[in-house]
Amino acid sequence: AQSVTQLDSHVSVSEGTPVLLRCNYSSSYSPSLFWYVQHPNKGLQLLLKYTSAATLVKGINGFEAEFKKSETSFHLTKPSAHMSDAAEYFCVVSVMYSGGGADGLTFGKGTHLIIQP
């Protein structure tokens, strides 16, 4: 079974300071990992993905994440927060569901990022 744990339900940072959103996963095989962002009243948007290539993954809007197998972590970071980054962030692991013939996704519970002016 696969699982994803987002360690913080809420993170608050000041504009211009670094952002760290933590994610740990468990998987019985080499996972594919994703970070999605969801702004209010909008659909999920893919920020970045790890698919067994480079362990440091760069995404959109200045975000990046590092896959650390020894720590089973995939933390999301950004050097300098912007007000527009305020949203819900989901860490996701790709899983294979038996009988489905296609893979699906297991989501973390989400981290609400608050940006203080």
Next chain:
Amino acid sequence: GAVVSQHPSWVICKSGTSVKIECRSLDFQATTMFWYRQFPKQSLMLMATSNEGSKATYEQGVEKDKFLINHASLTLSTLTVTSAHPEDSSFYICSARDPRTNLGYTFGSGTRLTVV
């Protein structure tokens, strides 16, 4: 880029009635679509995998007779909540994988269902 259109974005229905939610891939063909449900302050939970031209695969604990899924074409999957009850009130969201990208999932904007 790949676009998934989900309709309606919100719906209010009376208890005991049925509601249909549509999920369309607008600029790509999706042989597989996924239906998720999100309870307030919780993460999305996969309900079922919708396969074009065959029966959907439901996750454990999801009532297939209550949540009817039809994937009649490569661009349309529908989720029908039958005999809805207040406990079915939730946010439902679909997603599809664009075969032109590597593991790229595109999500609909979601449907907020309220059963009164």
